Amino acid sequence: MSVHSVKIVNILEGLLAGNDQAAERNKQRFSEAGVLTINIMSSPGAGKTSLILRTLAAIRDRARVGVIEGDIAGSIDTEKVIAAGARDAVQINTGGNCHLEANMVDRALDNLDLSDFDIMFVENVGNLVCPTHWALGEHLRLCVLSTAEGHDKPVKYPQMFVTSDAIVLNKIDLIELVDFERDFFYDSVRALNPDAPIFEISCRTGEGIPAWADWLLEQRKGVVSSR
Amino acid sequence: MSVHSVKIVNILEGLLAGNDQAAERNKQRFSEAGVLTINIMSSPGAGKTSLILRTLAAIRDRARVGVIEGDIAGSIDTEKVIAAGARDAVQINTGGNCHLEANMVDRALDNLDLSDFDIMFVENVGNLVCPTHWALGEHLRLCVLSTAEGHDKPVKYPQMFVTSDAIVLNKIDLIELVDFERDFFYDSVRALNPDAPIFEISCRTGEGIPAWADWLLEQRKGVVSSR
Numbered sequence: 001m002s003v004h005s006v007k008i009v010n011i012l013e014g015l016l017a018g019n020d021q022a023a024e025r026n027k028q029r030f031s032e033a034g035v036l037t038i039n040i041m042s043s044p045g046a047g048k049t050s051l052i053l054r055t056l057a058a059i060r061d062r063a064r065v066g067v068i069e070g071d072i073a074g075s076i077d078t079e080k081v082i083a084a085g086a087r088d089a090v091q092i093n094t095g096g097n098c099h100l101e102a103n104m105v106d107r108a109l110d111n112l113d114l115s116d117f118d119i120m121f122v123e124n125v126g127n128l129v130c131p132t133h134w135a136l137g138e139h140l141r142l143c144v145l146s147t148a149e150g151h152d153k154p155v156k157y158p159q160m161f162v163t164s165d166a167i168v169l170n171k172i173d174l175i176e177l178v179d180f181e182r183d184f185f186y187d188s189v190r191a192l193n194p195d196a197p198i199f200e201i202s203c204r205t206g207e208g209i210p211a212w213a214d215w216l217l218e219q220r221k222g223v224v225s226s227r
Numbered sequence: 228m229s230v231h232s233v234k235i236v237n238i239l240e241g242l243l244a245g246n247d248q249a250a251e252r253n254k255q256r257f258s259e260a261g262v263l264t265i266n267i268m269s270s271p272g273a274g275k276t277s278l279i280l281r282t283l284a285a286i287r288d289r290a291r292v293g294v295i296e297g298d299i300a301g302s303i304d305t306e307k308v309i310a311a312g313a314r315d316a317v318q319i320n321t322g323g324n325c326h327l328e329a330n331m332v333d334r335a336l337d338n339l340d341l342s343d344f345d346i347m348f349v350e351n352v353g354n355l356v357c358p359t360h361w362a363l364g365e366h367l368r369l370c371v372l373s374t375a376e377g378h379d380k381p382v383k384y385p386q387m388f389v390t391s392d393a394i395v396l397n398k399i400d401l402i403e404l405v406d407f408e409r410d411f412f413y414d415s416v417r418a419l420n421p422d423a424p425i426f427e428i429s430c431r432t433g434e435g436i437p438a439w440a441d442w443l444l445e446q447r448k449g450v451v452s453s454r
Contacts, residue, residue, distance in 0.1 A: 043270045044355045044384060045376025072356065074382045096386065098325070098356035126383070128271045129299065129325035129354055148375035148398065148405075149272025155301045156353070157271060159323065171375065174404065178375075179431075204406075 019134055022102035026109070026137025033114035034227055035066075036220040037122060039100075039138035041160065043153075044126030046146040047170040049077045050203035052121050053084045058213040060085040063118040063220065068092060068108045070100040070125050077123065087116050099130040102137055119220055128157040139223055146171040148178050151185040154192055161192045166199070168212065173202040246361055249329035253336070253364025260341035261454055262293075263447040264349060266327075266365035268387065270380075271353030273373040274397040276304045277430035279348050280311045285440040287312040290345040290447065295319060295335045297327040297352050304350065314343050326357040329364055346447055355384040366450055373398040375405050378412040381419055388419045393426070395439065400429040 030037040040048045049069075056065055067081045067089040078091040090108040092100065105122060114120075122138060124131045143164035145153055148171050154161045161167070167189065175182070189198065197215065201208035257264040267275045276296075283292055294308045294316040305318040317335040319327065332349060341347075349365060351358045370391035372380055375398050381388045388394065394416065402409070416425065424442065428435035 043272060043353065043376075044380055045270060045373070071383050073385055074379075076379055076382065096356075098354070125356065126270065127325070127354060127356055129323075129352065130357065146272070146375060148373060148401070149270075152301075152303055153271055155303065156298050158300055171405075174375070174401065177401065177404070178398075 016133060019102045022106055023135035023137040026102055026105050027139070029109065029114060030120065030137060030139065031223060031227065033117070034224045035114050035117045035120050036140070036216075036223045037120040037136075037138045038140045038142050038216075039122050039124060039131075039136050040142045040144060041124045041128070041131045041164075042126060042144035043128050043146075043149055046126070046144045046149060047168075047203050048123050048126070048144055049080060051144055051168060051170065051201070052081055052086075052123065054201075054203045054206065054209050055121075055213055055216065056081065056084045056086055058209050059119075059217060062217060064116060066112055066117040066120045068105060068112075068120065068122045070094060070104070070123055072096060072098075072125060088112055094125060098125055098127050099134050100124050100136055101134050105136045119216070128153070128160050132159045132163050140165045140219060142166050142168060144168045144170055147175045147180040150178070151181040152188075154185065154188040158192050161189055164193065164196055166197050166215075167193075168199045168201050170201050170203055172200045172207060173205050243360060246329045249333055250362035250364040253329055253332050254366070256336065256341060257347065257364060257366065258450060258454065260344070261451045262341050262344045262347050263367070263443075263450045264347040264363075264365045265367045265369050265443075266349050266351060266358075266363050267369045267371060268351045268355070268358045268391075269353060269371035270355050270373075270376055273353070273371045273376060274395075274430050275350050275353070275371055276307060278371055278395060278397065278428070279308055279350060281428075281430045281433060281436050282348075282440055282443065283308065283311045283313055285436050286346070286444060289444060291343060293339055293344040293347045295332060295339075295347065295349045297321060297331070297350055299323060299325075299352060315339055321352060325352055325354050326361050327351050327363055328361050332363045346443070355380070355387050359386045359390050367392045367446060369393050369395060371395045371397055374402045374407040377405070378408040379415075381412065381415040385419050388416055391420065391423055393424050393442075394420075395426045395428050397428050397430055399427045399434060400432050
């Protein structure tokens with residue numbers, strides 16, 4: 001390992017430790033306010049925003065939902081989730097950064113009143129690798145994979161699947177068109193993560209949304225009861 | 228900016244400068260051997276490997292092709308490209324790293340005889356963000372986007388589209404099924420990158436492969452003539 005590499009590993013470890021502390025403070029704020037917070041991670045275009053929009057339509061009469069939107073650039077998604085019924089939403093532009101960090105969420109919270117919400121979605125930057133290292137203060141980590149990405153993604157990006165508390169398999173309406181091998185996918189996920197629930201969903205048709213929405217509302221009860 | 232951030236920016240700049248030097252050495256080796264080298268970048272599951280497989284089928288009688296496969300884990304892809312007619316292929320496992328770096332390609336070259344090839348594909352880790360910063364020694368940067376990822380990706384991940392020499396829009400057979408707005412996509416790409424050719428392709432059906440393959444073989448002539 002070169003001198004450069006030793007230096008950067010040391011500094012990255014310091015940054016990650018600082019991030020973990022900031023994440024712990026965020027989590028405490030969310031928990032004290034009774035706000036179930038979900039860190040949504042996926043490749044670009046797997047359907048994070050579409051999932052939030054569909055979930056909003058399904059639960060907005062049963063829960064008050066906020067959204068923190070992370071993107072490298074643009075504010076397309078924030079406008080969409082507000083239109084779909086989110087109580088409030090904040091856009092974080094990472095300015096080139098490939099993942100959200102806890103201090104970005106901390107700053108977003110300056111613009112949100114947590115007493116307004118029951119559930120907070122934090123949409124991470126589209127990336128199956130880097131976000132896994134950076135806790136944000138979430139109660140749940142959700143991985144969204146689309147059938148169009150292929151059944152081999154758990155083998156190629158194992159850390160994402162190891163660290164997720166739940167997995168959404170989106171674009172299930174395309175499964176026959178994209179040669180997605182369901183058994184291969186389930187076997188490889190189960191080898192990495194035996195317990196995380198897997199929800200098969202189509203954000204396009206709405207298939208599978210009710211079961212996912214009901215599960216999510218159940219998880220929120222755990223945050224409230226532990227206050 | 229915190230002390231941590233200043234430190235890491237300085238060290239990253241040092242790493243990137245070192246990477247650029249290693250990339251320049253790689254490029255010189257490729258050029259001297261007359262091997263056109265293409266750095267293929269995309270989100271996970273956009274179709275980098277499928278594109279290589281289809282391109283191999285289209286050009287293997289007209290060019291000798293090698294492949295350097297970058298993945299965080301696994302060697303699924305190397306086995307596939309060898310079976311499809313690549314002259315040789317090397318797998319790089321990045322061990323968690325979210326992008327390839329020039330020194331990884333340098334090490335891969337220890338296992339390849341460049342006189343065996345006319346064209347070398349380097350398949351990067353699936354990631355629309357981080358690989359843009361790390362030159363590998365390529366002559367061409369190719370961005371592969373699939374229609375299933377959505378027409379808004381150039382707006383959200385601009386650097387990838389700014390720095391690409393060519394763009395493949397894959398899964399064109401799904402375009403009607405995924406609400407992909409072609410005009411929005413073209414307008415936003417053209418705002419970032421007026422000149423890069425855009426190839427509409429379906430690796431599933433083979434649509435669009437001949438035009439892409441012919442363009443690629445033309446590019447190789449440039450490398451040979453500049454030796």
